[in-house]
Structures are given as C-alpha cells and as structure tokens.
Amino acid sequence: MEGAEIIKAAAVLGAGICMGFGAIGPGIGEGFAAGKACEGVAREPENVNLITRTMLIGQAVSESTGIYSLVIALLMLFVIK
Amino acid sequence: MVDESWMKTASLLGAALSMGIGAVGPAYGLGYASSKACEGVMRQPYERNRITKIMLIGQAVTESPAIFSLLISILLLFGSIDNPSIVGMMALVGSGLCMGAGALGPGVGAGFANAAACEGVARMPEYETLILRTMLIGQAVSQSTSIYALVIAFLLKIV
Numbered sequence: 001m002e003g004a005e006i007i008k009a010a011a012v013l014g015a016g017i018c019m020g021f022g023a024i025g026p027g028i029g030e031g032f033a034a035g036k037a038c039e040g041v042a043r044e045p046e047n048v049n050l051i052t053r054t055m056l057i058g059q060a061v062s063e064s065t066g067i068y069s070l071v072i073a074l075l076m077l078f079v080i081k
Numbered sequence: 082m083v084d085e086s087w088m089k090t091a092s093l094l095g096a097a098l099s100m101g102i103g104a105v106g107p108a109y110g111l112g113y114a115s116s117k118a119c120e121g122v123m124r125q126p127y128e129r130n131r132i133t134k135i136m137l138i139g140q141a142v143t144e145s146p147a148i149f150s151l152l153i154s155i156l157l158l159f160g161s162i163d164n165p166s167i168v169g170m171m172a173l174v175g176s177g178l179c180m181g182a183g184a185l186g187p188g189v190g191a192g193f194a195n196a197a198a199c200e201g202v203a204r205m206p207e208y209e210t211l212i213l214r215t216m217l218i219g220q221a222v223s224q225s226t227s228i229y230a231l232v233i234a235f236l237l238k239i240v
Contacts (some may be wrong), residue, residue, distance in 0.1 A: 009171035012237060016084045016175025019233040020102075020182030023226035027106070027146075027183075030226075031190015034219020035197035041215045042201025045208040052215055059222045066226040073179075077240070 007080065020064040022069025029041040083170060088162045091170040095177025096157040099234070102181030103150025103188075110143045110192015119198035121203025128206045130183050135213055139195030142220045146184035146191075146227040153180040153234045160238065176237035183230020190223040 037055035041048050118136040122129045157177055163169075198216035202209050 002106050005167055005176045009167045012168060013171040013175040013178075015233060016172075016177070016179035016227040016237055017203075019230050020179040023183035024186035025188025025229045026226045027188070027223055028193075029190065030219070030223035031110075031139075031187070031193040034190070034194035034216065034223055037219055038194060038197040038201050038212055039217050041195075041212050042208060044204065045211050048215065052218060055215070055219055056222070059219070063222065063225065066229060068227045070233070077233075077236060 004081070011076045011080040015073040018076065019069050019073040022073075026062055026066035030059045033058045033062065040065055083167050084160060084164045085165055087170055088165045088173070091173040092157045092160070092162065095173045095175075096154040097177070098174070099150050099177035099181040100154040102178075103154075103184035104147055106185035107143055107147035107192070108188070108189030110188045110190070110195065111140050113192045114139055114143065116122065118199040118203075121199050125203050125206070128203060130210050131206050132202050133197055135209065135216070136195065136199050138213065139191070139198055139216055142217070142224065143188060143191040143195055145224065146188045149227060149231045150180050150184045153177065153231070153238070156238060159225035169223065171179060172237045172240075176234045179230050179237065180234040183227055183234070187224050187227035191220045194219045194223065 033055055037051050040051045044051075105111045114136055118132050125132070153176060157173060194216050198212050201212045205212075
C-alpha cells in the first residue's frame with residue numbers, strides 16, 4: 001500500500017529529527033552544569049563531594065528530556081506501522 | 082518509483098547533514114575551551130603544562146560527538162544499499178539528521194565544562210586532580226545524549 005509506506009517513511013524521518021534535535025538541549029544544559037561544578041570545585045575544593053552530588057542530581061533532571069526524545073524516537077521506529 | 086539512484090541521493094544527503102551540522106557544536110566547544118585555556122596561561126604562565134594537559138584531556142572528550150558524526154557519515158557514504166523504498170530513503174536522511182543535530186548539544190556542553198576546568202586549574206593548580214575528576218564525570222553525563230543519537234542513527238541505518 002502506498003499510503004502505509006508514506007506513513008512509515010514519515011515516521012522514520014520523524015524519529016531521526018526527534019532524537020537529533022532532542023539531544024541539543026540536554027547536551028548544552030548538562031555541560032553548563034558540569035562547567036559550573038568545575039568552577040565550584042576550583043573555588044572550594046573541600047566541598048567536592050557536595051558539589052559533585054548537586055551536579056549529578058541536576059544533570060539527571062536535565063537528562064530527562066533527552067530520554068523523552070529517545071522514547072518517542074523508539075516508538076516511532078518500532079510501534080508505528 | 083524509488084530506485085537505486087534515489088537511495089544513493091538520500092544517503093549522500095544524510096551524510097552531508099550528519100557531518101555538516103555535527104561539526105558545529107564540537108568545534109564551538111573546542112574553541113571556547115582553548116580560549117579559556119589561553120586566558121589561564123596568560124594569567125599564570127608557570128602553570129602552562131597543567132593547563133594544557135587538562136585542556137587536551139577535555140578536548141578529547143569534546144571531540145567524540147564529532148567523531149560519531151564522522152562515523153555515521155562514512156557509513157552512509159559507503160554502506161551497502163538494499164531494497165530501495167521511500168521508507169529506506171527517509172531512514173537514511175533521518176539517520177544523518179539525527180546524528181548531526183545530536184552532536185551539536187553535547188559538543189557545546191562538554192566544551193563549557195572543559196573551559197571552566199581550564200579556568201579552575203589556572204586559579205588553583207594544586208587541585209588539578211579534583212577538578213579533572215569533576216570535569217570528566219560531568220562530561221560523561223553530558224555525552225550520554227550524543228550516544229542516544231548514535232544508537233538511533235545506527236538503528237535507522239541498519240534496521
């Protein structure tokens with residue numbers, strides 16, 4: 001069927017766009033957090049464990065949008081027929 | 082309707098998108114890190130070896146999304162083309178777009194972390210190992226989205 005094939009084609013292109021553009025934000029945001037954590041360690045090295053913990057919590061939250069993109073991309077690849 | 086030459090066109094377009102967009106982010110990040118390293122060396126010329134070392138370690142990590150893009154690009158350029166269809170065409174374009182845009186963010190982010198680490202070493206060279214550890218943990222997490230993009234790009238190319 002021509003229609004079903006076009007839907008599948010749009011889904012695979014959409015999966016690529018979804019994961020690609022969805023990865024931009026988390027990548028920048030998490031790197032920003034890591035940068036500020038490095039600044040913090042350089043200023044107060046004795047609090048390194050506290051700073052690393054805060055950085056990892058913040059990055060985990062900021063990672064969630066990247067994981068949403070991954071889930072939607074996988075759904076588009078394998079669920080939409 | 083869709084034959085071999087259309088599939089080849091799609092894979093060329095995908096390869097160009099992957100490497101073209103994918104080069105932007107890491108390049109910005111690498112340049113930003115090296116500018117901060119220059120500032121650090123200007124401020125503390127005697128610590129130039131430590132600053133250069135942390136800059137190079139961080140840049141190796143920042144570079145990796147660009148290398149993923151290159152990998153996908155080469156795979157799209159020289160990979161085999163089987164059963165031409167409109168779905169296959171869109172999958173090839175999508176694969177390139179996914180890896181290209183996916184490399185943009187992690188490249189910029191890892192570069193920010195690297196730049197701040199260079200500044201930190203210039204300010205407190207004796208805490209180099211702690212700063213290096215924090216930088217590498219942060220970069221590893223920020224790198225994860227580019228690895229998701231790589232996985233999806235591989236799936237689109239192969240499945």
